[in-house]
Amino acid sequence: MKKSIYASLLPAIILINVNIQRLTAAPVTRDSSHDFSAAAAEEAIKQFMDKYKVPGLSIAVGKDGKIVYARGFGIADSAADKKVNTQSQFRIASLSKPITAVAILKLAEQGKFSLDDKVFGEGGVLGTAYGTQPYPEGISSITIRQLLSHISGGWQNNGDDPMFHNKDLTADQLISHTLNNQPLKNRPGTAYAYSNFGYCVLGRVIEKVTGKPYEKFMLTEILRPAGVKHMEVGGNTADEKRKHEVVYYSRDRSAYLDNVTRMDAHGGWIATPTDLVKFLWQVDGFDNRPDILQSASIREMTTPSQPNPSYALGWSVAGATWKHTGSLPGTGAEMIRTGGGYCCAVLVNTKQGGDFFKDLDILVKKITGLP
Structure with missing residues:
Protein backbone atom coordinates (compact mmCIF):
# COMPACT_ATOMS: atom_id res chain seq x y z
CA MET A 1 0.00 0.00 0.00
CA LYS A 2 1.16 3.52 -0.71
CA LYS A 3 1.96 5.76 2.23
CA SER A 4 0.02 8.65 0.73
CA ILE A 5 -3.23 6.76 1.20
CA TYR A 6 -2.78 6.94 4.96
CA ALA A 7 -0.89 10.20 5.40
CA SER A 8 -4.07 12.10 6.23
CA LEU A 9 -5.35 9.57 8.73
CA LEU A 10 -5.27 10.56 12.40
CA PRO A 11 -4.55 8.21 15.33
CA ALA A 12 -7.77 7.56 17.20
CA ILE A 13 -9.56 5.34 19.70
CA ILE A 14 -12.98 4.57 21.19
CA LEU A 15 -13.85 1.26 22.70
CA ILE A 16 -16.63 -0.70 21.04
CA ASN A 17 -17.54 -4.29 21.39
CA VAL A 18 -19.03 -6.86 19.03
CA ASN A 19 -20.43 -10.15 20.27
CA ILE A 20 -21.41 -13.34 18.42
CA GLN A 21 -23.26 -15.95 20.37
CA ARG A 22 -24.29 -19.54 21.29
CA LEU A 23 -26.93 -21.49 23.18
CA THR A 24 -25.21 -24.32 25.09
CA ALA A 25 -21.83 -25.18 26.55
CA ALA A 26 -19.41 -26.14 23.78
CA PRO A 27 -18.08 -29.68 23.52
CA VAL A 28 -14.37 -30.31 23.52
CA THR A 29 -14.61 -32.80 20.66
CA ARG A 30 -13.86 -31.42 17.24
CA ASP A 31 -14.01 -31.83 13.50
CA SER A 32 -10.47 -31.39 12.13
CA SER A 33 -11.40 -31.80 8.47
CA HIS A 34 -10.42 -28.25 7.42
CA ASP A 35 -6.82 -27.94 6.19
CA PHE A 36 -5.24 -24.52 6.58
CA SER A 37 -4.07 -22.87 3.35
CA ALA A 38 -1.58 -19.99 3.60
CA ALA A 39 -2.25 -18.99 0.00
CA ALA A 40 -6.01 -18.84 0.54
CA ALA A 41 -5.55 -16.94 3.80
CA GLU A 42 -3.27 -14.35 2.19
CA GLU A 43 -5.66 -13.81 -0.69
CA ALA A 44 -8.54 -13.24 1.74
CA ILE A 45 -6.40 -10.88 3.83
CA LYS A 46 -5.39 -8.90 0.75
CA GLN A 47 -9.02 -8.49 -0.30
CA PHE A 48 -10.01 -7.32 3.19
CA MET A 49 -7.12 -4.85 3.43
CA ASP A 50 -7.78 -3.46 -0.04
CA LYS A 51 -11.52 -3.05 0.59
CA TYR A 52 -11.06 -1.12 3.83
CA LYS A 53 -7.70 0.52 3.11
CA VAL A 54 -6.18 -1.19 6.14
CA PRO A 55 -2.68 0.17 6.81
CA GLY A 56 -1.46 -2.82 8.81
CA LEU A 57 -2.66 -6.26 9.87
CA SER A 58 -1.13 -9.08 11.88
CA ILE A 59 -2.41 -12.63 12.17
CA ALA A 60 -1.52 -15.86 13.95
CA VAL A 61 -3.19 -19.23 13.37
CA GLY A 62 -2.80 -22.18 15.70
CA LYS A 63 -4.01 -25.69 14.92
CA ASP A 64 -4.01 -28.56 17.39
CA GLY A 65 -1.63 -26.74 19.72
CA LYS A 66 0.91 -25.58 17.13
CA ILE A 67 1.41 -22.26 15.34
CA VAL A 68 0.83 -23.06 11.67
CA TYR A 69 0.95 -19.49 10.38
CA ALA A 70 1.98 -16.05 11.64
CA ARG A 71 2.62 -12.99 9.52
CA GLY A 72 2.37 -9.22 9.47
CA PHE A 73 1.07 -7.20 6.52
CA GLY A 74 1.36 -3.53 5.66
CA ILE A 75 2.34 -0.46 7.65
CA ALA A 76 2.97 -0.22 11.40
CA ASP A 77 4.11 3.42 11.33
CA SER A 78 4.03 5.34 8.06
CA ALA A 79 6.07 8.29 9.38
CA ALA A 80 8.90 5.99 10.48
CA ASP A 81 8.50 3.70 7.46
CA LYS A 82 8.01 0.68 9.73
CA LYS A 83 6.21 -2.40 8.51
CA VAL A 84 4.06 -4.75 10.58
CA ASN A 85 5.83 -7.94 11.65
CA THR A 86 4.98 -10.77 14.02
CA GLN A 87 6.45 -8.82 16.95
CA SER A 88 4.26 -5.75 16.36
CA GLN A 89 1.97 -4.99 19.29
CA PHE A 90 -1.61 -3.78 18.80
CA ARG A 91 -4.26 -2.58 21.18
CA ILE A 92 -6.68 -5.47 21.60
CA ALA A 93 -9.61 -3.55 23.14
CA SER A 94 -12.30 -5.91 24.44
CA LEU A 95 -10.26 -9.03 23.80
CA SER A 96 -9.03 -8.05 27.26
CA LYS A 97 -12.33 -9.25 28.77
CA PRO A 98 -11.93 -13.02 28.26
CA ILE A 99 -8.38 -12.72 29.58
CA THR A 100 -9.71 -11.13 32.76
CA ALA A 101 -12.50 -13.71 32.91
CA GLY A 211 -2.88 -8.33 46.96
CA LYS A 212 -1.15 -7.61 43.64
CA PRO A 213 -1.69 -4.97 40.95
CA TYR A 214 -3.95 -6.32 38.20
CA GLU A 215 -1.30 -6.26 35.45
CA LYS A 216 1.36 -7.91 37.61
CA PHE A 217 -0.96 -10.74 38.64
CA MET A 218 -2.11 -11.34 35.09
CA LEU A 219 1.44 -11.47 33.76
CA THR A 220 2.90 -13.71 36.46
CA GLU A 221 -0.01 -16.08 37.05
CA ILE A 222 -1.93 -16.26 33.76
CA LEU A 223 0.07 -15.02 30.77
CA ARG A 224 3.74 -15.83 31.39
CA PRO A 225 2.96 -19.47 32.29
CA ALA A 226 1.22 -19.71 28.91
CA GLY A 227 4.38 -18.62 27.11
CA VAL A 228 3.02 -15.13 26.39
CA LYS A 229 5.94 -12.71 26.07
CA HIS A 230 4.70 -9.50 24.46
CA MET A 231 1.56 -8.50 26.32
CA GLU A 232 1.26 -5.48 28.59
CA VAL A 233 -1.25 -2.80 29.48
CA GLY A 234 -0.96 0.07 27.01
CA GLY A 235 -0.24 3.72 27.67
CA ASN A 236 -2.40 6.82 27.37
CA THR A 237 -0.28 9.27 25.37
CA ALA A 238 1.80 9.20 22.20
CA ASP A 239 4.91 9.38 24.37
CA GLU A 240 3.79 6.23 26.16
CA LYS A 241 3.51 4.19 22.95
CA ARG A 242 5.53 1.01 23.45
CA LYS A 243 8.64 0.27 21.40
CA HIS A 244 6.99 -2.34 19.17
CA GLU A 245 3.49 -0.86 19.22
CA VAL A 246 1.89 0.19 15.96
CA VAL A 247 0.42 3.59 15.15
CA TYR A 248 -3.39 3.61 14.92
CA TYR A 249 -4.92 5.18 11.81
CA SER A 250 -8.46 6.51 11.75
CA ARG A 251 -10.57 9.42 10.60
CA ASP A 252 -12.13 9.48 14.06
CA ARG A 253 -10.86 11.25 17.14
CA SER A 254 -7.34 11.07 18.55
CA ALA A 255 -6.07 7.79 19.94
CA TYR A 256 -4.83 9.56 23.04
CA LEU A 257 -7.96 11.13 24.52
CA ASP A 258 -9.03 8.24 26.74
CA ASN A 259 -7.48 6.68 29.83
CA VAL A 260 -6.37 3.40 28.25
CA THR A 261 -4.33 2.36 31.28
CA ARG A 262 -7.48 2.58 33.41
CA MET A 263 -9.20 0.30 30.89
CA ASP A 264 -6.79 -2.49 31.87
CA ALA A 265 -9.21 -5.30 32.73
CA HIS A 266 -11.79 -4.53 30.04
CA GLY A 267 -9.81 -3.06 27.15
CA GLY A 268 -6.31 -1.91 28.02
CA TRP A 269 -3.97 -4.68 26.86
CA ILE A 270 -1.65 -4.60 23.86
CA ALA A 271 -0.45 -7.86 22.33
CA THR A 272 0.75 -9.74 19.29
CA PRO A 273 -1.60 -12.27 17.64
CA THR A 274 0.79 -15.09 18.54
CA ASP A 275 0.49 -14.16 22.20
CA LEU A 276 -3.29 -14.31 21.95
CA VAL A 277 -3.19 -17.74 20.32
CA LYS A 278 -0.94 -18.98 23.13
CA PHE A 279 -3.45 -17.63 25.62
CA LEU A 280 -6.31 -19.38 23.78
CA TRP A 281 -4.45 -22.68 23.98
CA GLN A 282 -4.60 -22.48 27.78
CA VAL A 283 -8.40 -22.51 27.81
CA ASP A 284 -9.43 -24.28 24.59
CA GLY A 285 -10.51 -27.50 26.29
CA PHE A 286 -8.59 -29.67 23.83
CA ASP A 287 -6.30 -32.47 24.98
CA ASN A 288 -3.13 -31.55 23.03
CA ARG A 289 -1.75 -29.48 25.93
CA PRO A 290 -2.75 -28.75 29.54
CA ASP A 291 -5.29 -26.01 30.21
CA ILE A 292 -4.86 -23.40 32.91
CA LEU A 293 -8.44 -24.06 34.06
CA GLN A 294 -10.13 -27.28 35.09
CA SER A 295 -12.53 -28.75 32.54
CA ALA A 296 -15.52 -27.93 34.76
CA SER A 297 -14.44 -24.28 34.86
CA ILE A 298 -14.08 -24.17 31.08
CA ARG A 299 -17.60 -25.58 30.68
CA GLU A 300 -18.93 -22.98 33.10
CA MET A 301 -17.00 -20.20 31.39
CA THR A 302 -18.54 -21.04 28.02
CA THR A 303 -22.13 -21.56 29.20
CA PRO A 304 -24.27 -18.48 28.45
CA SER A 305 -26.43 -16.62 30.92
CA GLN A 306 -30.22 -16.84 30.91
CA PRO A 307 -30.77 -13.20 29.84
CA ASN A 308 -28.46 -13.58 26.83
CA PRO A 309 -28.07 -17.05 25.25
CA SER A 310 -25.16 -15.76 23.18
CA TYR A 311 -22.74 -14.47 25.82
CA ALA A 312 -21.10 -16.57 28.50
CA LEU A 313 -18.53 -15.56 31.14
CA GLY A 314 -16.34 -13.21 29.12
CA TRP A 315 -16.89 -14.94 25.78
CA SER A 316 -19.26 -14.71 22.86
CA VAL A 317 -20.30 -18.27 22.13
CA ALA A 318 -21.91 -20.13 19.22
CA GLY A 319 -21.87 -23.90 19.38
CA ALA A 320 -18.25 -25.06 19.65
CA THR A 321 -16.97 -21.59 18.73
CA TRP A 322 -15.77 -19.22 21.45
CA LYS A 323 -14.64 -15.76 20.48
CA HIS A 324 -14.45 -12.09 21.23
CA THR A 325 -14.06 -9.01 19.12
CA GLY A 326 -13.09 -5.51 20.05
CA SER A 327 -12.36 -2.16 18.53
CA LEU A 328 -10.93 1.22 19.14
CA PRO A 329 -11.03 3.87 16.46
CA GLY A 330 -7.77 2.93 14.88
CA THR A 331 -8.00 -0.70 16.01
CA GLY A 332 -9.98 -3.79 15.08
CA ALA A 333 -9.44 -7.15 16.76
CA GLU A 334 -10.82 -10.66 16.86
CA MET A 335 -9.73 -13.91 18.45
CA ILE A 336 -11.49 -17.25 18.13
CA ARG A 337 -11.40 -20.87 19.23
CA THR A 338 -13.22 -23.27 16.89
CA GLY A 339 -14.48 -26.80 17.25
CA GLY A 340 -12.12 -27.76 14.43
CA GLY A 341 -9.05 -27.30 16.61
CA TYR A 342 -8.16 -23.78 15.46
CA CYS A 343 -7.18 -20.84 17.62
CA CYS A 344 -6.72 -17.65 15.63
CA ALA A 345 -6.17 -13.94 16.29
CA VAL A 346 -6.25 -11.02 13.86
CA LEU A 347 -5.32 -7.44 14.79
CA VAL A 348 -5.48 -4.35 12.56
CA ASN A 349 -4.47 -0.72 13.09
CA THR A 350 -7.56 0.94 11.69
CA LYS A 351 -11.32 0.77 12.02
CA GLN A 352 -13.81 1.59 9.31
CA GLY A 353 -17.58 1.85 9.16
CA GLY A 354 -20.04 -0.15 7.13
CA ASP A 355 -19.46 -3.91 7.18
CA PHE A 356 -15.91 -3.66 8.54
CA PHE A 357 -16.44 -5.91 11.55
CA LYS A 358 -18.77 -8.24 9.71
CA ASP A 359 -16.12 -8.71 7.04
CA LEU A 360 -13.38 -9.11 9.66
CA ASP A 361 -15.43 -11.93 11.16
CA ILE A 362 -15.95 -13.47 7.71
CA LEU A 363 -12.19 -13.29 7.15
CA VAL A 364 -11.47 -15.14 10.40
CA LYS A 365 -14.11 -17.77 9.65
CA LYS A 366 -12.75 -18.34 6.16
CA ILE A 367 -9.23 -18.83 7.50
CA THR A 368 -10.35 -21.27 10.21
CA GLY A 369 -12.81 -23.22 8.06
CA LEU A 370 -16.04 -22.01 9.64
CA PRO A 371 -19.15 -21.59 7.43
Whole structure:
Protein backbone atom coordinates (compact mmCIF):
# COMPACT_ATOMS: atom_id res chain seq x y z
CA MET A 1 0.00 0.00 0.00
CA LYS A 2 1.16 3.52 -0.71
CA LYS A 3 1.96 5.76 2.23
CA SER A 4 0.02 8.65 0.73
CA ILE A 5 -3.23 6.76 1.20
CA TYR A 6 -2.78 6.94 4.96
CA ALA A 7 -0.89 10.20 5.40
CA SER A 8 -4.07 12.10 6.23
CA LEU A 9 -5.35 9.57 8.73
CA LEU A 10 -5.27 10.56 12.40
CA PRO A 11 -4.55 8.21 15.33
CA ALA A 12 -7.77 7.56 17.20
CA ILE A 13 -9.56 5.34 19.70
CA ILE A 14 -12.98 4.57 21.19
CA LEU A 15 -13.85 1.26 22.70
CA ILE A 16 -16.63 -0.70 21.04
CA ASN A 17 -17.54 -4.29 21.39
CA VAL A 18 -19.03 -6.86 19.03
CA ASN A 19 -20.43 -10.15 20.27
CA ILE A 20 -21.41 -13.34 18.42
CA GLN A 21 -23.26 -15.95 20.37
CA ARG A 22 -24.29 -19.54 21.29
CA LEU A 23 -26.93 -21.49 23.18
CA THR A 24 -25.21 -24.32 25.09
CA ALA A 25 -21.83 -25.18 26.55
CA ALA A 26 -19.41 -26.14 23.78
CA PRO A 27 -18.08 -29.68 23.52
CA VAL A 28 -14.37 -30.31 23.52
CA THR A 29 -14.61 -32.80 20.66
CA ARG A 30 -13.86 -31.42 17.24
CA ASP A 31 -14.01 -31.83 13.50
CA SER A 32 -10.47 -31.39 12.13
CA SER A 33 -11.40 -31.80 8.47
CA HIS A 34 -10.42 -28.25 7.42
CA ASP A 35 -6.82 -27.94 6.19
CA PHE A 36 -5.24 -24.52 6.58
CA SER A 37 -4.07 -22.87 3.35
CA ALA A 38 -1.58 -19.99 3.60
CA ALA A 39 -2.25 -18.99 0.00
CA ALA A 40 -6.01 -18.84 0.54
CA ALA A 41 -5.55 -16.94 3.80
CA GLU A 42 -3.27 -14.35 2.19
CA GLU A 43 -5.66 -13.81 -0.69
CA ALA A 44 -8.54 -13.24 1.74
CA ILE A 45 -6.40 -10.88 3.83
CA LYS A 46 -5.39 -8.90 0.75
CA GLN A 47 -9.02 -8.49 -0.30
CA PHE A 48 -10.01 -7.32 3.19
CA MET A 49 -7.12 -4.85 3.43
CA ASP A 50 -7.78 -3.46 -0.04
CA LYS A 51 -11.52 -3.05 0.59
CA TYR A 52 -11.06 -1.12 3.83
CA LYS A 53 -7.70 0.52 3.11
CA VAL A 54 -6.18 -1.19 6.14
CA PRO A 55 -2.68 0.17 6.81
CA GLY A 56 -1.46 -2.82 8.81
CA LEU A 57 -2.66 -6.26 9.87
CA SER A 58 -1.13 -9.08 11.88
CA ILE A 59 -2.41 -12.63 12.17
CA ALA A 60 -1.52 -15.86 13.95
CA VAL A 61 -3.19 -19.23 13.37
CA GLY A 62 -2.80 -22.18 15.70
CA LYS A 63 -4.01 -25.69 14.92
CA ASP A 64 -4.01 -28.56 17.39
CA GLY A 65 -1.63 -26.74 19.72
CA LYS A 66 0.91 -25.58 17.13
CA ILE A 67 1.41 -22.26 15.34
CA VAL A 68 0.83 -23.06 11.67
CA TYR A 69 0.95 -19.49 10.38
CA ALA A 70 1.98 -16.05 11.64
CA ARG A 71 2.62 -12.99 9.52
CA GLY A 72 2.37 -9.22 9.47
CA PHE A 73 1.07 -7.20 6.52
CA GLY A 74 1.36 -3.53 5.66
CA ILE A 75 2.34 -0.46 7.65
CA ALA A 76 2.97 -0.22 11.40
CA ASP A 77 4.11 3.42 11.33
CA SER A 78 4.03 5.34 8.06
CA ALA A 79 6.07 8.29 9.38
CA ALA A 80 8.90 5.99 10.48
CA ASP A 81 8.50 3.70 7.46
CA LYS A 82 8.01 0.68 9.73
CA LYS A 83 6.21 -2.40 8.51
CA VAL A 84 4.06 -4.75 10.58
CA ASN A 85 5.83 -7.94 11.65
CA THR A 86 4.98 -10.77 14.02
CA GLN A 87 6.45 -8.82 16.95
CA SER A 88 4.26 -5.75 16.36
CA GLN A 89 1.97 -4.99 19.29
CA PHE A 90 -1.61 -3.78 18.80
CA ARG A 91 -4.26 -2.58 21.18
CA ILE A 92 -6.68 -5.47 21.60
CA ALA A 93 -9.61 -3.55 23.14
CA SER A 94 -12.30 -5.91 24.44
CA LEU A 95 -10.26 -9.03 23.80
CA SER A 96 -9.03 -8.05 27.26
CA LYS A 97 -12.33 -9.25 28.77
CA PRO A 98 -11.93 -13.02 28.26
CA ILE A 99 -8.38 -12.72 29.58
CA THR A 100 -9.71 -11.13 32.76
CA ALA A 101 -12.50 -13.71 32.91
CA VAL A 102 -9.99 -16.58 32.88
CA ALA A 103 -8.19 -15.03 35.85
CA ILE A 104 -11.47 -14.74 37.75
CA LEU A 105 -12.28 -18.41 37.05
CA LYS A 106 -8.79 -19.41 38.18
CA LEU A 107 -9.15 -17.53 41.46
CA ALA A 108 -12.56 -19.14 42.00
CA GLU A 109 -10.92 -22.56 41.56
CA GLN A 110 -8.42 -21.58 44.24
CA GLY A 111 -11.22 -20.81 46.65
CA LYS A 112 -10.66 -17.06 46.78
CA PHE A 113 -14.38 -16.55 46.22
CA SER A 114 -17.43 -18.09 44.58
CA LEU A 115 -18.73 -16.72 41.30
CA ASP A 116 -22.03 -16.15 43.08
CA ASP A 117 -20.48 -14.11 45.88
CA LYS A 118 -21.65 -10.53 46.23
CA VAL A 119 -19.20 -7.83 45.12
CA PHE A 120 -20.26 -4.75 47.11
CA GLY A 121 -21.51 -4.19 50.63
CA GLU A 122 -21.09 -5.99 53.95
CA GLY A 123 -19.79 -9.49 53.25
CA GLY A 124 -19.01 -8.69 49.60
CA VAL A 125 -15.61 -9.30 48.05
CA LEU A 126 -14.93 -5.57 47.84
CA GLY A 127 -16.92 -4.79 50.97
CA THR A 128 -17.71 -1.12 51.56
CA ALA A 129 -14.42 0.21 50.19
CA TYR A 130 -16.15 2.02 47.33
CA GLY A 131 -18.85 4.65 47.27
CA THR A 132 -21.02 6.01 50.04
CA GLN A 133 -23.27 3.88 52.25
CA PRO A 134 -26.03 2.93 52.00
CA TYR A 135 -25.68 1.85 48.38
CA PRO A 136 -28.43 2.69 45.88
CA GLU A 137 -30.93 -0.09 45.29
CA GLY A 138 -29.56 -3.27 43.73
CA ILE A 139 -25.83 -2.58 43.97
CA SER A 140 -25.25 -4.70 47.07
CA SER A 141 -26.82 -7.72 45.33
CA ILE A 142 -24.49 -7.73 42.28
CA THR A 143 -22.44 -10.93 41.99
CA ILE A 144 -19.14 -11.72 40.31
CA ARG A 145 -20.97 -13.97 37.83
CA GLN A 146 -23.28 -11.12 36.85
CA LEU A 147 -20.34 -8.82 36.14
CA LEU A 148 -18.70 -11.52 34.01
CA SER A 149 -21.83 -12.01 31.90
CA HIS A 150 -22.89 -8.33 31.67
CA ILE A 151 -26.11 -8.78 33.61
CA SER A 152 -25.28 -6.61 36.62
CA GLY A 153 -28.08 -4.18 35.81
CA GLY A 154 -26.41 -1.13 34.34
CA TRP A 155 -23.35 0.87 33.29
CA GLN A 156 -23.79 -0.05 29.65
CA ASN A 157 -21.28 0.65 26.89
CA ASN A 158 -23.13 3.63 25.44
CA GLY A 159 -22.95 7.40 25.76
CA ASP A 160 -23.13 7.07 29.55
CA ASP A 161 -20.30 4.50 29.78
CA PRO A 162 -18.36 5.50 32.92
CA MET A 163 -15.08 4.35 31.39
CA PHE A 164 -15.13 7.22 28.90
CA HIS A 165 -15.84 9.98 31.39
CA ASN A 166 -13.84 11.54 34.23
CA LYS A 167 -10.59 10.40 32.64
CA ASP A 168 -8.47 11.97 35.39
CA LEU A 169 -9.93 9.68 38.05
CA THR A 170 -8.15 6.47 39.01
CA ALA A 171 -10.04 3.19 38.67
CA ASP A 172 -10.78 3.20 42.40
CA GLN A 173 -12.01 6.80 42.30
CA LEU A 174 -14.14 6.11 39.23
CA ILE A 175 -15.83 3.12 40.86
CA SER A 176 -16.79 5.20 43.89
CA HIS A 177 -17.99 8.05 41.70
CA THR A 178 -20.10 5.72 39.55
CA LEU A 179 -21.69 3.89 42.48
CA ASN A 180 -22.68 7.24 43.98
CA ASN A 181 -23.89 8.95 40.82
CA GLN A 182 -25.02 6.40 38.23
CA PRO A 183 -27.88 4.16 39.41
CA LEU A 184 -28.63 0.79 37.88
CA LYS A 185 -31.13 0.57 35.02
CA ASN A 186 -32.34 -2.96 35.79
CA ARG A 187 -32.49 -5.40 38.67
CA PRO A 188 -29.22 -7.40 38.67
CA GLY A 189 -29.50 -10.72 36.84
CA THR A 190 -32.53 -9.80 34.73
CA ALA A 191 -31.18 -8.04 31.63
CA TYR A 192 -28.07 -8.08 29.44
CA ALA A 193 -26.22 -4.78 29.01
CA TYR A 194 -22.63 -4.93 27.78
CA SER A 195 -20.53 -3.19 30.43
CA ASN A 196 -16.91 -2.12 30.26
CA PHE A 197 -17.26 -0.75 33.80
CA GLY A 198 -18.24 -4.18 35.10
CA TYR A 199 -14.89 -5.57 33.99
CA CYS A 200 -13.10 -2.59 35.53
CA VAL A 201 -14.67 -3.72 38.81
CA LEU A 202 -13.52 -7.30 38.17
CA GLY A 203 -9.97 -6.01 37.80
CA ARG A 204 -10.25 -4.55 41.29
CA VAL A 205 -11.64 -7.87 42.58
CA ILE A 206 -8.47 -9.53 41.30
CA GLU A 207 -6.34 -6.93 43.06
CA LYS A 208 -8.25 -7.28 46.33
CA VAL A 209 -8.02 -11.07 46.66
CA THR A 210 -4.43 -11.41 45.37
CA GLY A 211 -2.88 -8.33 46.96
CA LYS A 212 -1.15 -7.61 43.64
CA PRO A 213 -1.69 -4.97 40.95
CA TYR A 214 -3.95 -6.32 38.20
CA GLU A 215 -1.30 -6.26 35.45
CA LYS A 216 1.36 -7.91 37.61
CA PHE A 217 -0.96 -10.74 38.64
CA MET A 218 -2.11 -11.34 35.09
CA LEU A 219 1.44 -11.47 33.76
CA THR A 220 2.90 -13.71 36.46
CA GLU A 221 -0.01 -16.08 37.05
CA ILE A 222 -1.93 -16.26 33.76
CA LEU A 223 0.07 -15.02 30.77
CA ARG A 224 3.74 -15.83 31.39
CA PRO A 225 2.96 -19.47 32.29
CA ALA A 226 1.22 -19.71 28.91
CA GLY A 227 4.38 -18.62 27.11
CA VAL A 228 3.02 -15.13 26.39
CA LYS A 229 5.94 -12.71 26.07
CA HIS A 230 4.70 -9.50 24.46
CA MET A 231 1.56 -8.50 26.32
CA GLU A 232 1.26 -5.48 28.59
CA VAL A 233 -1.25 -2.80 29.48
CA GLY A 234 -0.96 0.07 27.01
CA GLY A 235 -0.24 3.72 27.67
CA ASN A 236 -2.40 6.82 27.37
CA THR A 237 -0.28 9.27 25.37
CA ALA A 238 1.80 9.20 22.20
CA ASP A 239 4.91 9.38 24.37
CA GLU A 240 3.79 6.23 26.16
CA LYS A 241 3.51 4.19 22.95
CA ARG A 242 5.53 1.01 23.45
CA LYS A 243 8.64 0.27 21.40
CA HIS A 244 6.99 -2.34 19.17
CA GLU A 245 3.49 -0.86 19.22
CA VAL A 246 1.89 0.19 15.96
CA VAL A 247 0.42 3.59 15.15
CA TYR A 248 -3.39 3.61 14.92
CA TYR A 249 -4.92 5.18 11.81
CA SER A 250 -8.46 6.51 11.75
CA ARG A 251 -10.57 9.42 10.60
CA ASP A 252 -12.13 9.48 14.06
CA ARG A 253 -10.86 11.25 17.14
CA SER A 254 -7.34 11.07 18.55
CA ALA A 255 -6.07 7.79 19.94
CA TYR A 256 -4.83 9.56 23.04
CA LEU A 257 -7.96 11.13 24.52
CA ASP A 258 -9.03 8.24 26.74
CA ASN A 259 -7.48 6.68 29.83
CA VAL A 260 -6.37 3.40 28.25
CA THR A 261 -4.33 2.36 31.28
CA ARG A 262 -7.48 2.58 33.41
CA MET A 263 -9.20 0.30 30.89
CA ASP A 264 -6.79 -2.49 31.87
CA ALA A 265 -9.21 -5.30 32.73
CA HIS A 266 -11.79 -4.53 30.04
CA GLY A 267 -9.81 -3.06 27.15
CA GLY A 268 -6.31 -1.91 28.02
CA TRP A 269 -3.97 -4.68 26.86
CA ILE A 270 -1.65 -4.60 23.86
CA ALA A 271 -0.45 -7.86 22.33
CA THR A 272 0.75 -9.74 19.29
CA PRO A 273 -1.60 -12.27 17.64
CA THR A 274 0.79 -15.09 18.54
CA ASP A 275 0.49 -14.16 22.20
CA LEU A 276 -3.29 -14.31 21.95
CA VAL A 277 -3.19 -17.74 20.32
CA LYS A 278 -0.94 -18.98 23.13
CA PHE A 279 -3.45 -17.63 25.62
CA LEU A 280 -6.31 -19.38 23.78
CA TRP A 281 -4.45 -22.68 23.98
CA GLN A 282 -4.60 -22.48 27.78
CA VAL A 283 -8.40 -22.51 27.81
CA ASP A 284 -9.43 -24.28 24.59
CA GLY A 285 -10.51 -27.50 26.29
CA PHE A 286 -8.59 -29.67 23.83
CA ASP A 287 -6.30 -32.47 24.98
CA ASN A 288 -3.13 -31.55 23.03
CA ARG A 289 -1.75 -29.48 25.93
CA PRO A 290 -2.75 -28.75 29.54
CA ASP A 291 -5.29 -26.01 30.21
CA ILE A 292 -4.86 -23.40 32.91
CA LEU A 293 -8.44 -24.06 34.06
CA GLN A 294 -10.13 -27.28 35.09
CA SER A 295 -12.53 -28.75 32.54
CA ALA A 296 -15.52 -27.93 34.76
CA SER A 297 -14.44 -24.28 34.86
CA ILE A 298 -14.08 -24.17 31.08
CA ARG A 299 -17.60 -25.58 30.68
CA GLU A 300 -18.93 -22.98 33.10
CA MET A 301 -17.00 -20.20 31.39
CA THR A 302 -18.54 -21.04 28.02
CA THR A 303 -22.13 -21.56 29.20
CA PRO A 304 -24.27 -18.48 28.45
CA SER A 305 -26.43 -16.62 30.92
CA GLN A 306 -30.22 -16.84 30.91
CA PRO A 307 -30.77 -13.20 29.84
CA ASN A 308 -28.46 -13.58 26.83
CA PRO A 309 -28.07 -17.05 25.25
CA SER A 310 -25.16 -15.76 23.18
CA TYR A 311 -22.74 -14.47 25.82
CA ALA A 312 -21.10 -16.57 28.50
CA LEU A 313 -18.53 -15.56 31.14
CA GLY A 314 -16.34 -13.21 29.12
CA TRP A 315 -16.89 -14.94 25.78
CA SER A 316 -19.26 -14.71 22.86
CA VAL A 317 -20.30 -18.27 22.13
CA ALA A 318 -21.91 -20.13 19.22
CA GLY A 319 -21.87 -23.90 19.38
CA ALA A 320 -18.25 -25.06 19.65
CA THR A 321 -16.97 -21.59 18.73
CA TRP A 322 -15.77 -19.22 21.45
CA LYS A 323 -14.64 -15.76 20.48
CA HIS A 324 -14.45 -12.09 21.23
CA THR A 325 -14.06 -9.01 19.12
CA GLY A 326 -13.09 -5.51 20.05
CA SER A 327 -12.36 -2.16 18.53
CA LEU A 328 -10.93 1.22 19.14
CA PRO A 329 -11.03 3.87 16.46
CA GLY A 330 -7.77 2.93 14.88
CA THR A 331 -8.00 -0.70 16.01
CA GLY A 332 -9.98 -3.79 15.08
CA ALA A 333 -9.44 -7.15 16.76
CA GLU A 334 -10.82 -10.66 16.86
CA MET A 335 -9.73 -13.91 18.45
CA ILE A 336 -11.49 -17.25 18.13
CA ARG A 337 -11.40 -20.87 19.23
CA THR A 338 -13.22 -23.27 16.89
CA GLY A 339 -14.48 -26.80 17.25
CA GLY A 340 -12.12 -27.76 14.43
CA GLY A 341 -9.05 -27.30 16.61
CA TYR A 342 -8.16 -23.78 15.46
CA CYS A 343 -7.18 -20.84 17.62
CA CYS A 344 -6.72 -17.65 15.63
CA ALA A 345 -6.17 -13.94 16.29
CA VAL A 346 -6.25 -11.02 13.86
CA LEU A 347 -5.32 -7.44 14.79
CA VAL A 348 -5.48 -4.35 12.56
CA ASN A 349 -4.47 -0.72 13.09
CA THR A 350 -7.56 0.94 11.69
CA LYS A 351 -11.32 0.77 12.02
CA GLN A 352 -13.81 1.59 9.31
CA GLY A 353 -17.58 1.85 9.16
CA GLY A 354 -20.04 -0.15 7.13
CA ASP A 355 -19.46 -3.91 7.18
CA PHE A 356 -15.91 -3.66 8.54
CA PHE A 357 -16.44 -5.91 11.55
CA LYS A 358 -18.77 -8.24 9.71
CA ASP A 359 -16.12 -8.71 7.04
CA LEU A 360 -13.38 -9.11 9.66
CA ASP A 361 -15.43 -11.93 11.16
CA ILE A 362 -15.95 -13.47 7.71
CA LEU A 363 -12.19 -13.29 7.15
CA VAL A 364 -11.47 -15.14 10.40
CA LYS A 365 -14.11 -17.77 9.65
CA LYS A 366 -12.75 -18.34 6.16
CA ILE A 367 -9.23 -18.83 7.50
CA THR A 368 -10.35 -21.27 10.21
CA GLY A 369 -12.81 -23.22 8.06
CA LEU A 370 -16.04 -22.01 9.64
CA PRO A 371 -19.15 -21.59 7.43
